[in-house]
Amino acid sequence: MKFHAFLIKYAEIGIKGKNRYLFEDALVSRIIQAMRKVDGEFDVVKTNGRIYVVAKTEFDYEEAVDALQHVFGIVWICPVVQLADEGFEVLKQRVVEYMANLYPEADYTFKVQSRRARKSYPVESQVMNADLGEAILKAFPNVRVDVHNPKIMLYVEVRDQGINVYSIMIPGAGGMPVGTAGKAMLLLSGGIDSPVAGYMISRRGVTLEAVYFHAPPYTSDRAKQKVVDLACQVAKYSGPIRLHVINFTDIQLYIYDQCPHDELTIIMRRYMMRIAEQIAENCGCLGLITGESIGQVASQTMHSLASTNEVCTLPVFRPVIGFDKQEIVEVAQKIGTFETSIQPFEDCCTIFVAKHPVTKPNRKVIRHSELKLAEKIEEMIKTCIETDEIIICK
Amino acid sequence: MNIYFDNSATTRVFRPVQELMMRVMDEDYGNPSALHRRGMEAESYIKTAAKQIAATLKADPKEIIFTSGGTESNNMALYSAAATCHRQGKHIITTAIEHASIKAPLQFLEEQGFQITYLPVDSKGCVSLDALRDAITPETILVSVMYVNNEIGTIQPVDEIAKIIHAKNPKTLFHVDAIQAYGKLLIRPKRQGIDLLSVSSHKFHGPKGVGFLYCSEKVRLSPFILGGGQQKGMRSGTENVPGIAGMGLAAEMIYENLEEKQAKLNGLRRQFLEGLHEIEGVSVNGWDETVDGDEVLDRRAPHVVSVSVDGVRSEVLLHSLEDKGIFVSAGSACSSNKPSVSSTLKAIGVKKEHLDSTVRFSFGVFNTEEEVAEAIAVLKELLPMLRRYRRR
Numbered sequence: 001m002k003f004h005a006f007l008i009k010y011a012e013i014g015i016k017g018k019n020r021y022l023f024e025d026a027l028v029s030r031i032i033q034a035m036r037k038v039d040g041e042f043d044v045v046k047t048n049g050r051i052y053v054v055a056k057t058e059f060d061y062e063e064a065v066d067a068l069q070h071v072f073g074i075v076w077i078c079p080v081v082q083l084a085d086e087g088f089e090v091l092k093q094r095v096v097e098y099m100a101n102l103y104p105e106a107d108y109t110f111k112v113q114s115r116r117a118r119k120s121y122p123v124e125s126q127v128m129n130a131d132l133g134e135a136i137l138k139a140f141p142n143v144r145v146d147v148h149n150p151k152i153m154l155y156v157e158v159r160d161q162g163i164n165v166y167s168i169m170i171p172g173a174g175g176m177p178v179g180t181a182g183k184a185m186l187l188l189s190g191g192i193d194s195p196v197a198g199y200m201i202s203r204r205g206v207t208l209e210a211v212y213f214h215a216p217p218y219t220s221d222r223a224k225q226k227v228v229d230l231a232c233q234v235a236k237y238s239g240p241i242r243l244h245v246i247n248f249t250d251i252q253l254y255i256y257d258q259c260p261h262d263e264l265t266i267i268m269r270r271y272m273m274r275i276a277e278q279i280a281e282n283c284g285c286l287g288l289i290t291g292e293s294i295g296q297v298a299s300q301t302m303h304s305l306a307s308t309n310e311v312c313t314l315p316v317f318r319p320v321i322g323f324d325k326q327e328i329v330e331v332a333q334k335i336g337t338f339e340t341s342i343q344p345f346e347d348c349c350t351i352f353v354a355k356h357p358v359t360k361p362n363r364k365v366i367r368h369s370e371l372k373l374a375e376k377i378e379e380m381i382k383t384c385i386e387t388d389e390i391i392i393c394k
Numbered sequence: 395m396n397i398y399f400d401n402s403a404t405t406r407v408f409r410p411v412q413e414l415m416m417r418v419m420d421e422d423y424g425n426p427s428a429l430h431r432r433g434m435e436a437e438s439y440i441k442t443a444a445k446q447i448a449a450t451l452k453a454d455p456k457e458i459i460f461t462s463g464g465t466e467s468n469n470m471a472l473y474s475a476a477a478t479c480h481r482q483g484k485h486i487i488t489t490a491i492e493h494a495s496i497k498a499p500l501q502f503l504e505e506q507g508f509q510i511t512y513l514p515v516d517s518k519g520c521v522s523l524d525a526l527r528d529a530i531t532p533e534t535i536l537v538s539v540m541y542v543n544n545e546i547g548t549i550q551p552v553d554e555i556a557k558i559i560h561a562k563n564p565k566t567l568f569h570v571d572a573i574q575a576y577g578k579l580l581i582r583p584k585r586q587g588i589d590l591l592s593v594s595s596h597k598f599h600g601p602k603g604v605g606f607l608y609c610s611e612k613v614r615l616s617p618f619i620l621g622g623g624q625q626k627g628m629r630s631g632t633e634n635v636p637g638i639a640g641m642g643l644a645a646e647m648i649y650e651n652l653e654e655k656q657a658k659l660n661g662l663r664r665q666f667l668e669g670l671h672e673i674e675g676v677s678v679n680g681w682d683e684t685v686d687g688d689e690v691l692d693r694r695a696p697h698v699v700s701v702s703v704d705g706v707r708s709e710v711l712l713h714s715l716e717d718k719g720i721f722v723s724a725g726s727a728c729s730s731n732k733p734s735v736s737s738t739l740k741a742i743g744v745k746k747e748h749l750d751s752t753v754r755f756s757f758g759v760f761n762t763e764e765e766v767a768e769a770i771a772v773l774k775e776l777l778p779m780l781r782r783y784r785r786r
Contacts, residue, residue: 217713218783256783346709352783 074172176205193291443642464594483533547698556587669770
């Protein structure tokens with residue numbers, strides 16, 4: 001079957017009030033960006049509450065659908081056959097051909113749903129439904145009509161430019177178009193959880209920046225490359241991500257020297273949050289994103305979360321906070337980050353980890369331990385923020 | 395500073411080899427099977443390379459089959475031997491410390507109904523000859539042994555192994571994985587009783603993606619890669635002419651004045667070992683001539699030193715050295731981008747806490763005494779710092 005266009009359905013942004021056009025325009029430009037990578041030429045047009053992606057040349061169907069499935073804000077992608085208006089009798093023929101092509105097994109229940117956007121069309125939609133249905137029934141003897149729960153819903157829409165026929169609805173990525181909700185800073189570790197967290201927040205329309213804490217020589221350049229690869233994979237949905245690579249070794253070793261070893265991880269996490277927040281504020285981010293999930297590891301108990309949370313004032317979004325590991329893995333597999341995440345390179349959270357890190361850190365105790373860092377830490381934070389390496393991941 | 399001590403992983407290509415390859419790619423780029431003049435020119439490069447290589451082994455050029463490298467040579471030897479001799483028996487013998495390109499195909503053959511015996515090795519990585527003698531049966535079709543171990547540099551007593559095999563079962567084929575040995579040791583397959591011998595070009599300053607299998611003219615094997623019948627049907631596929639030409643020249647160059655090169659590598663190795671002994675908490679895996687005496691000189695390769703370092707993880711040491719411009723590898727080479735515990739180190743009984751604390755230094759003809767001195771100085775400076783920060 002040769003399709004000429006895709007009808008893009010977007011549920012949630014359709015109900016926004018006077019801001020609706022902002023969301024639609026953002027969605028249109030995200031679609032234009034996504035389709036640029038696809039071979040062939042496309043027009044993306046917004047007409048009375050609909051967005052169409054119209055192919056102007058030959059194109060690869062799978063490639064186009066894949067590109068559209070990476071655009072947040074799209075609920076359904078409907079491949080459309082566009083027919084010229086050659087009269088109702090010809091339309092009947094064409095619709096029968098469409099059904100024969102797409103459903104050759106000819107054994108299903110269906111319903112025709114017609115719509116006249118061009119009211120001057122001579123046949124009313126109720127009559128269209130009945131007559132087109134009749135034509136299909138005549139052509140395929142095993143086919144039945146079911147108006148309540150049809151297996152195939154056949155849409156026929158008469159428009160100024162011609163007649164659109166479609167029946168396939170491919171699920172889109174959902175959410176809101178990126179660029180409609182400000183920017184947030186993702187703490188990206190190289191594990192399974194943080195790319196998923198970034199994906200989920202970006203799906204709500206948020207533009208992402210990311211920060212990665214690199215600890216050479218304890219973490220290798222391959223570990224860094226892995227994080228870049230993950231950011232690139234998330235960027236397929238979120239659009240380009242500016243990744244800040246922070247050299248964290250000196251701070252880590254300083255904490256190691258000065259503080260009790262079982263508090264190392266939690267204190268390190270607190271400094272990561274502080275640094276991330278400063279970079280976030282420098283680049284206009286409105287919040288931080290982490291992949292934390294309650295109780296997963298020692299630094300993600302309720303006590304530890306409270307302890308890492310208290311060092312920043314920006315909101316910290318933890319979209320997988322209530323997820324089980326398996327649920328996170330499922331999303332990671334769906335968005336294609338899982339395979340990269342499980343490559344076995346050590347990240348900076350694990351290199352010096354104590355055999356028995358504190359799991360219920362007392363905030364007063366931790367604050368007291370941090371006093372031992374007072375002499376140099378501010379200067380060290382400043383240095384590592386100034387020397388961050390920025391990699392554009394797309 | 396740029397000190398490359400990872401020559402067992404791969405080597406820099408000799409400059410004349412690079413130039414020759416450029417010429418083949420730029421001017422003499424014909425397909426050696428083509429009937430026209432261009433094809434003849436290309437074919438003559440292959441003939442020359444076969445002659446150059448055969449000369450280093452005192453072999454016949456007909457006995458050289460060009461492959462895509464060490465892995466293919468090893469695969470070809472095992473699969474071809476299995477396919478050719480399976481009626482005679484289904485038993486293959488190898489050692490516990492082979493490279494993955496031997497282990498994996500043998501595992502596959504095991505699934506296909508072959509029986510594989512893995513000979514144990516002693517604490518220096520040397521195979522047990524008694525175990526070999528006991529293992530050979532009338533069903534044994536092949537014995538495959540690594541000449542020089544890639545992780546610890548131990549040399550297997552190939553001559554003795556061949557004698558035992560041929561005494562116990564004259565029909566058994568003897569394959570030697572010589573990927574770390576070729577270009578370092580003098581190899582005479584005929585005199586040593588070797589039937590099949592795998593070699594990889596990029597380990598001796600030739601290009602990557604090319605190697606060869608020496609296959610004694612007394613041995614008739616079925617081919618492993620089928621197609622257009624190139625190389626007398628033994629290995630189909632248009633020959634990698636620039637690679638083969640480059641490998642031929644590299645072979646000639648590496649074996650020119652081999653003794654001088656061996657002496658140089660032995661000198662670097664001795665200097666390095668002596669330096670290591672000045673550092674606390676460092677131990678050498680395999681033979682160490684500065685401790686075990688000169689009689690072990692012919693039992694270890696001149697270019698590999700495996701070092702276990704107390705209290706420092708190999709990856710951390712590797713990256714710290716990298717930071718100082720010194721390139722080494724962690725545990726073994728080619729597979730070290732996935733940190734898995736080395737079965738060679740396990741087989742020779744390296745302490746558990748050392749399995750993840752072992753790095754390999756491997757020298758080449760481009761290295762100098764100054765570089766070795768520098769590496770020792772850097773180790774002396776780095777290790778105390780690295781030991782201060784560790785998991786507790």
